[in-house]
Amino acid sequence: MPESLVLNATYEPLCFVSARRAVCLVLKEKAQIIEGDNERAFRAEKIIVPFPRVVRLLAFVEVPRWAKRHVSRTLLFARDRYTCQYCGRHYSEFKKGECLTIEHVKPKSRGGLTEWENVVTACNACNARKADKLPMEAKMYPINTPREPRYIAIVFLANADDVQKRWLEYWIR
Numbered sequence: 001m002p003e004s005l006v007l008n009a010t011y012e013p014l015c016f017v018s019a020r021r022a023v024c025l026v027l028k029e030k031a032q033i034i035e036g037d038n039e040r041a042f043r044a045e046k047i048i049v050p051f052p053r054v055v056r057l058l059a060f061v062e063v064p065r066w067a068k069r070h071v072s073r074t075l076l077f078a079r080d081r082y083t084c085q086y087c088g089r090h091y092s093e094f095k096k097g098e099c100l101t102i103e104h105v106k107p108k109s110r111g112g113l114t115e116w117e118n119v120v121t122a123c124n125a126c127n128a129r130k131a132d133k134l135p136m137e138a139k140m141y142p143i144n145t146p147r148e149p150r151y152i153a154i155v156f157l158a159n160a161d162d163v164q165k166r167w168l169e170y171w172i173r
């Protein structure tokens, strides 16, 4: 169960790991605890380590470019806060049979690429309505201009507790 948020040396969110793994990083002096919980401390030999809710790596880790560029449904929907970028409805407001889809602002059939700057989250109704049209033809413009999320970690928000969220939200949009 991933429960500790790992930040890069720059404080950029990197990943979630198990608390045990985070404690190992701290004991090996590869990470420092940024937010710890003393009530759930780990005891190892003579040392007591607070439960690591947020740790920061002491050395900078390069995030592979492909990991940032790759568009996935999970990340895209998280970037757009699970909200259709045309009608503005959150997926919790969807009727039965409606779902979130990937919508190409410049349609694939017109040479649009599947890249962060050209895809938005749309409900299936809006996606069907826009079909193979450009925004100006369909008179449908995304609420937020699509762009690459600054950091892949936006998806972590769903799993984060309130303390961890504070460290994530700074990096979003």
Ligand SMILES: [Zn+2]
Residues within 6 Å of the ligand: 084, 085, 086, 087, 088, 089, 122, 123, 124, 125, 126, 127
């Ligand atoms: Zn919609």
